[in-house]
Amino acid sequence: MENNAKVHIMDHPLIKDKVTRLRDKNTNVKEFRELAYEISLLMGYETTRNLELEPHEVETPLTKTVGSYIKQTVCLVPILRAGLGMVDAIVSIMPSAKVGHVGLYRDPVTVQPVEYYCKLPVEVQDGLTIVLDPMLATGGSAAAAIDFIKQRGAKDIKFMCLIAAPEGVEVLSKAHPDVEIYCAALDEGLNDHCYIVPGLGDAGDRLFGTL
Numbered sequence: 392m393e394n395n396a397k398v399h400i401m402d403h404p405l406i407k408d409k410v411t412r413l414r415d416k417n418t419n420v421k422e423f424r425e426l427a428y429e430i431s432l433l434m435g436y437e438t439t440r441n442l443e444l445e446p447h448e449v450e451t452p453l454t455k456t457v458g459s460y461i462k463q464t465v466c467l468v469p470i471l472r473a474g475l476g477m478v479d480a481i482v483s484i485m486p487s488a489k490v491g492h493v494g495l496y497r498d499p500v501t502v503q504p505v506e507y508y509c510k511l512p513v514e515v516q517d518g519l520t521i522v523l524d525p526m527l528a529t530g531g532s533a534a535a536a537i538d539f540i541k542q543r544g545a546k547d548i549k550f551m552c553l554i555a556a557p558e559g560v561e562v563l564s565k566a567h568p569d570v571e572i573y574c575a576a577l578d579e580g581l582n583d584h585c586y587i588v589p590g591l592g593d594a595g596d597r598l599f600g601t602l
């Protein structure tokens with residue numbers, strides 16, 4: 392993987408602890424959902440670090456002062472279906488965030504992304520769009536989803552995942568060099584079936600109990 396300044400790998404102990412629990416094959420659906428939520432919440436703090444602010448006057452019980460409100464609209468775009476497991480966490484810290492959806496699945500034979508749904512808020516055109524998917528494996532799904540989102544006018548996009556493979560980071564950074572990538576962990580690589588190793592298995596199956 393090329394040294395890429397646009398890749399942010401989380402190094403907070405709380406995230407490392409939770410990622411380790413998430414990987415464990417004995418972690419059940421309930422715990423997996425809770426951990427995905429908690430990691431996404433902690434990562435939401437990092438992905439929104441550069442949000443634009445505007446001055447806002449507020450009257451405290453003592454005096455008037457000028458503070459800040461967030462200026463940009465934030466649009467969350469989970470890649471169906473596993474990205475859904477990350478949405479509620481970010482909405483809990485940004486209750487006004489808009490939410491769009493991109494439906495993609497990896498063809499099990501070709502591992503190429505197949506689109507089946509795309510519905511986005513118009514605010515992707517001038518807000519910050521955060522694309523959510525727990526797994527960045529070959530990078531095909533993320534790159535295709537961001538293609539669709541850009542076709543609908545989005546300019547300021549970040550990609551947030553729980554586990555990334557170096558191969559996926561490379562593909563996504565080449566396809567969309569303007570998109571910053573945030574991952575809770577960067578793994579060793581992909582196996583012969585394009586699953587991330589050590590990874591956590593199939594994120595959608597583990598989130599929704601479809602194993």
Ligand code: PRP
Nearest residue numbers: 471472473496497528529530531532595
């Ligand atoms: C998983 C995952 C990503 C994709 C990553 O979804 O949630 O969207 O694979 O793989 P890639 O980087 O090689 O494209 P999957 O296709 O299993 O669909 P699902 O969410 O419906 O289970």
Ligand code: URA
Nearest residue numbers: 528586587592593594
């Ligand atoms: N999709 C997953 O859910 N897991 C992987 O390891 C790769 C793609």
